[in-house]
Amino acid sequence: MKTLSKLALAAVLAAGVSGLAIVAPAAAKDKKEEQAAPGFKLSKPVQAIAFQAQDAIKQRNPAVAEPLVVQIEAAATTDDDKYIAAALRYDLENTKLAMAQTANPKAPIDETVLAKPLDALLAAKSTPAADRGKYLFRRGQLAYNSGQYPVATQYFNQAKTAGYSSPDFDLQLAKVKVQAGDTAGGLADLDRYITAQKAAGQPVPESYYRFGIATANGKKMAPETLAWMQKYVAAYPNAKVWRDVILQYAFAQNSLAAPDKAQNVDLYRLMRAVGAMPDQAMYEDYAKSVYDRGNPYEAAAVLKEGMASGKIPASSTFSKGLLTAANTAIKAEGSLATSEKQAMAAKDGKIAASTGDAYLGQNNYAKAVELYRTALTKGGVDANEVNTRLGIALARSGDKAGAQAAFGAVTGNPRAGIAALWTTWTQVGSSPASTAAPAA
Secondary structure, three states, rough: OHHHHHHHHHHHHHHHOOOOOOOOHHHHOOOOHHHOOOOOOOOOHHHHHHHHHHHHHHHHHHHHHHHHHHHHHHOOHHHHHHHHHHHHHHHHHHHHHHHHHOOOOOOOOHHHHHHHHHHHHOOOOOOOHHHHHHHHHHHHHHHOOOHHHHHHHHHHHHHOOOOOOOHEEEEEEHHHHHHOHHHHHHHHHHHHHHHHHHHHHOOOOHHHHHHHHHHHHHHOOOOHHHHHHOOOOOOOOEEEHHHHHHHHHHOOOOOOOOOOOOHHHHHHHHHHHHOOOOOOOHHHHHHHHHHHHHHHHHHHHHHHHHHOOOOOOOHHHHHHHHHHHHHHHHHHHOOOOHHHHHHHHOOHHHHHHHHHHHHOOOOOOHHHOOOOOOHHHHOOHHHHHHHHHHHHHHHOOOOOOHHHHHHHHOOOOOHHHHHHHHHHHHHHHEOOOOOOOOOO
């Protein structure tokens, strides 16, 4: 059975299962309180043992509860009796499943035993109207877990009409449509649900965005996957989510893109900007990549940051050796003024672009912007790469509008995707990790 089945079961148990409340007849003080189930008129055979059955279920004693529930089912003659019998059977079967899951969490769960009592509850004339939506939703989950997606859709829509709501109801509806084969329709529905929740000032669970990303990526829908990634970080712009999205975009096994080393550098720059550099390996790869491209300034800064954060251990001979080499290169190179003059005099923009990279590595964004623009004017360079880095320099300097214009000029993948993620950062920034979505 699917993992969703276990989650669905846990949610129902946490919600109190049927919600049926039966009091002991002996506790009644007068004739008006003699009914074991307040609000229901039970026949004497059912009333006599209903409380005992429910008490045994609450005590998680199915051995005692089972024969009592069987007796109630056999004795049930009135509408109220039949409702009580179905509710107790439902609670008992839920309890058995919960106990089995606790005993062996890895074992599959067979929820089909819940179908019959749920159908009985839905058919019972005495089932409270307030509970029908809950039972319809639960019945839809059973159909979904067994692959009966059209049936599940019917139950879910009926549950919604009955007024049922839960934190993941809309996600469930989208999943059904996706599983039925309409991926685009399911994702479009999910996007509408998110928009509606935001408009109502309600937070949107992270699971909605994660589902959107995983579903679109699994179907090789690259533009849609990137769009869902942007929506996710826009809703949860913290370092953890940014890290997850960037890793999924370019570094995971089933990543959306396969950037080259130069393109990876601009993703590393984004991770660094949002405070999301994950580990020693990436710090060192970042530093080595920029060093090899003639930018010892940025290599040294990255290594020092990694060491200060503790992610690069003091014992790393590779990092210490690379930092020494970077510092030596910086001293040998001296001022960038000479490179800048050469760039201005050159026939093409190659020296201007590399000098812009050096200024970017020094956090001298104004100079970096100037040199990148010179490089674009002179030509002879990869315009998409230079525009990406021009956008980065403008973004880091605080010129959001200018940055977005530069990023907007980037074409072709994966550069355009990298630029799109940077554009999102100019719009939402980054914040410490949190579990709540920002207000719409």
